[in-house]
Amino acid sequence: MQLDFKARELTIKLVYYGPALSGKTTNLQSIHQLVAGDVAGRLMTLETKDDRTLFFDLLPLTLSSEKGLQVRVKLFTVPGQVIHNATRRLVLQGADGVAFIADSQRSETKSNASSFVNLRQNLAENGIDPAAMPLVIQFNKRDLPEIRTDAEIDALAARGKEPVFKASAIRGVGVLETLLGLMENTWRHLEATHQLEEKFGVRTEPLLAEMRTHLGVKTDPAPEARR
Amino acid sequence: MSEAPDLMHADVSRLEDIVDKSALAEVCRSFFELFSIPIRVFSRDGALLADAHETRAICTYVNTLSGGRLACSALVGEVKNLDPEGTVEHPCFTGAIYRVVPIQYQGRRLGRFVVGPYFPAELRRVPGSLLVIDDGIDGEKARRALGEMPRVREETAKRLSDHLTRILDLIIFSGHRSFLTSEMHVASVRESFRALAEKNAALQEAYDKLRELDRLKSNFLATVSHELRTPLTSIIGYSDMLATGIAGELNEEQAEFVDTIRGKGDHLLALISSLLDLGKLEQGKLSLSLVHIDVPALIEEVAKTLAPAAAKREVQIRTSVDGSLPIVKADPVRLRQVLFNLTENAVKFSPRLGTVTLSVRGTEVDADGEGDGMGLVLLAAPKNALELSVSDQGPGIAAEEHAKIFDAFYQVDGSSTREHGGTGLGLSIVKRLVDAHGGSVWVESEVGKGTTFRFTILEADED
Numbered sequence: 169m170q171l172d173f174k175a176r177e178l179t180i181k182l183v184y185y186g187p188a189l190s191g192k193t194t195n196l197q198s199i200h201q202l203v204a205g206d207v208a209g210r211l212m213t214l215e216t217k218d219d220r221t222l223f224f225d226l227l228p229l230t231l232s233s234e235k236g237l238q239v240r241v242k243l244f245t246v247p248g249q250v251i252h253n254a255t256r257r258l259v260l261q262g263a264d265g266v267a268f269i270a271d272s273q274r275s276e277t278k279s280n281a282s283s284f285v286n287l288r289q290n291l292a293e294n295g296i297d298p299a300a301m302p303l304v305i306q307f308n309k310r311d312l313p314e315i316r317t318d319a320e321i322d323a324l325a326a327r328g329k330e331p332v333f334k335a336s337a338i339r340g341v342g343v344l345e346t347l348l349g350l351m352e353n354t355w356r357h358l359e360a361t362h363q364l365e366e367k368f369g370v371r372t373e374p375l376l377a378e379m380r381t382h383l384g385v386k387t388d389p390a391p392e393a394r395r
Numbered sequence: 396m397s398e399a400p401d402l403m404h405a406d407v408s409r410l411e412d413i414v415d416k417s418a419l420a421e422v423c424r425s426f427f428e429l430f431s432i433p434i435r436v437f438s439r440d441g442a443l444l445a446d447a448h449e450t451r452a453i454c455t456y457v458n459t460l461s462g463g464r465l466a467c468s469a470l471v472g473e474v475k476n477l478d479p480e481g482t483v484e485h486p487c488f489t490g491a492i493y494r495v496v497p498i499q500y501q502g503r504r505l506g507r508f509v510v511g512p513y514f515p516a517e518l519r520r521v522p523g524s525l526l527v528i529d530d531g532i533d534g535e536k537a538r539r540a541l542g543e544m545p546r547v548r549e550e551t552a553k554r555l556s557d558h559l560t561r562i563l564d565l566i567i568f569s570g571h572r573s574f575l576t577s578e579m580h581v582a583s584v585r586e587s588f589r590a591l592a593e594k595n596a597a598l599q600e601a602y603d604k605l606r607e608l609d610r611l612k613s614n615f616l617a618t619v620s621h622e623l624r625t626p627l628t629s630i631i632g633y634s635d636m637l638a639t640g641i642a643g644e645l646n647e648e649q650a651e652f653v654d655t656i657r658g659k660g661d662h663l664l665a666l667i668s669s670l671l672d673l674g675k676l677e678q679g680k681l682s683l684s685l686v687h688i689d690v691p692a693l694i695e696e697v698a699k700t701l702a703p704a705a706a707k708r709e710v711q712i713r714t715s716v717d718g719s720l721p722i723v724k725a726d727p728v729r730l731r732q733v734l735f736n737l738t739e740n741a742v743k744f745s746p747r748l749g750t751v752t753l754s755v756r757g758t759e760v761d762a763d764g765e766g767d768g769m770g771l772v773l774l775a776a777p778k779n780a781l782e783l784s785v786s787d788q789g790p791g792i793a794a795e796e797h798a799k800i801f802d803a804f805y806q807v808d809g810s811s812t813r814e815h816g817g818t819g820l821g822l823s824i825v826k827r828l829v830d831a832h833g834g835s836v837w838v839e840s841e842v843g844k845g846t847t848f849r850f851t852i853l854e855a856d857e858d
């Protein structure tokens with residue numbers, strides 16, 4: 169997080185992590201399409217090869233809140249391919265929250281798990297306690313056959329720690345809920361560690377409500393998203 | 396050049412860092428050629444980044460007058476220092492206008508551009524502010540000079556600057572992208588190199604430590620086995636000889652004493668061997684050589700090896716293989732040791748005419764990752780595993796003992812050691828060996844109902 173008291177400006181970095189081809193870039197593309205133009209800036213794609221991310225994608229969001237605080241949210245994707253680990257670790261630096269995009273297909277179960285282990289390793293290598301990182305998990309590609317069932321995911325999600333969302337990024341389903349869930353988690357964490365309310369006079373609940381409106385998410389997003 | 400934090404947030408703090416100056420200059424020039432309106436682009440701290448203008452007749456004229464010169468330079472200074480949040484139209488005393496438009500990028504103000512001076516089309520007369528600027532001003536000359544100034548309607552000026560805003564945004568965006576791309580190229584290479592160098596150093600250190608440890612361990616093992624085992628073997632050997640009567644016939648009491656010495660000696664030797672094993676395991680220095688295992692053959696072999704000992708106690712050993720089994724990789728020597736320990740125990744605690752059963756079956760376990768619940772939904776995929784079990788019909792173990800029996804030197808009750816022999820190390824060795832294979836071991840038992848030890852080994856990855 170970056171704080172600029174003079175400019176009343178706060179920059180938050182959110183990183184979309186996950187195995188290759190799980191739909192991280194697609195999430196950003198969907199958000200870019202779904203969110204109003206005065207909130208979302210241009211989607212920047214840095215170097216791709218055959219549609220695979222090599223460095224990162226970047227989608228900036230700007231939300232101005234009550235009390236004139238400018239909240240800049242930067243959404244990054246990492247390259248999912250195993251070989252780009254150095255880049256992944258680099259992009260992960262300074263992240264305030266992570267959305268882990270998993271591929272729902274049964275066949276991808278193992279690569280989801282090893283990408284998650286890789287996330288923990290890279291966080292640790294960057295000097296971050298993985299347990300302290302705000303995190304949400306998205307099971308993407310719910311539109312495909314041969315996926316892990318709702319019941320299976322729900323049962324595990326109930327035992328796990330972090331909010332779990334289901335999405336079909338390519339259809340724009342569940343992506344805003346995921347983003348908002350991550351924003352909430354991240355904001356609460358930042359509030360707890362940096363006392364933003366005290367410093368800026370910005371109260372958490374109204375701000376989150378405002379973000380919900382800005383992002384066009386109408387309902388209160390319960391962590392069990394639509395199919 | 397920008398520092399790491401800018402790369403971390405992919406932020407732009409200075410326009411001049413990222414913008415392609417020649418592209419910017421070209422855009423400004425063609426804008427000027429099209430509309431004859433001057434344009435200048437400033438960074439946030441006031442540096443002039445692009446400039447396309449020609450000096451206006453009115454400006455030239457005004458600057459020939461001393462009062463005009465003063466007023467003009469004051470005004471130009473004012474305009475240069477404007478850093479507005481939104482567009483402002485700043486009037487000149489000549490009636491012309493400077494339109495100052497902030498340049499926003501990713502929610503941040505990076506600079507501004509200034510369009511003008513131009514003359515508002517709506518304005519018809521020479522303004523009074525121009526005529527009082529200097530006593531020597533010639534109204535007619537001023538009017539003529541003003542006439543050469545481009546006339547722009549306010550709405551047109553707004554459209555032009557909106558258009559320019561969009562073009563500048565594109566130039567900044569693509570400048571930013573190529574800036575980030577080249578920074579990332581460098582940073583990625585540097586990061587890969589750093590990671591490699593670190594890994595190398597860690598490997599070297601680990602290697603050095605291992606060699607030192609290895610040396611110490613060999614020393615220790617050699618010492619222990621020499622200093623303890625050698626005298627012990629002599630004790631056992633001499634009591635053996637005594638027992639055979641080499642040194643003269645023994646009376647009954649003497650024979651019994653010698654027998655006890657011999658028995659305790661054997662026990663001590665077993666204890667020392669187990670301790671050496673445990674020591675190795677404790678240091679975590681146990682290296683497993685994992686290979687595919689034919690498990691049914693292995694349990695068969697263990698059952699056969701222990702059959703004579705079991706027969707002595709009139710205990711029968713049975714084996715059972717349930718259905719098809721997942722393929723596992725394990726260290727054959729260690730896996731055999733685990734089964735052997737458990738089976739030997741089971742035989743020891745079996746009642747006369749009892750049965751010990753070794754079985755194996757396929758099962759599924761939840762691999763819960765590192766167990767702190769983080770990412771469980773991703774990590775806790777059910778995995779195929781092999782479950783091996785050893786059951787006896789012995790006295791059983793009370794529930795409150797179940798967790799403790801895998802501790803080193805723990806005995807269910809002190810008496811059973813003496814009664815049944817054994818070092819109290821067997822189960823802790825079993826647990827460490829199973830752990831080393833990434834599996835888990837537990838006991839199912841009730842007092843009076845026999846005991847079953849079970850352990851699992853995860854299916855081998857395909858690769």
Ligand SMILES: Nc1nc2c(ncn2[C@@H]2O[C@H](COP(=O)(O)OP(=O)(O)OP(=O)(O)O)[C@@H](O)[C@H]2O)c(=O)[nH]1
Nearest residue numbers: 189190191192193194220221247248309336337338
């Ligand atoms: N059916 C289906 N396909 C999807 C969905 N989301 C993404 N995809 C497809 O999955 C493929 C990979 O998507 P990307 O977004 O490029 O994946 P990525 O995670 O950015 O991959 P890397 O950049 O290599 O790490 C593309 O062909 C997408 O169209 C989804 O919800 N449903």
Ligand SMILES: [Mg+2]
Nearest residue numbers: 192193220221
């Ligand atoms: Mg991608």
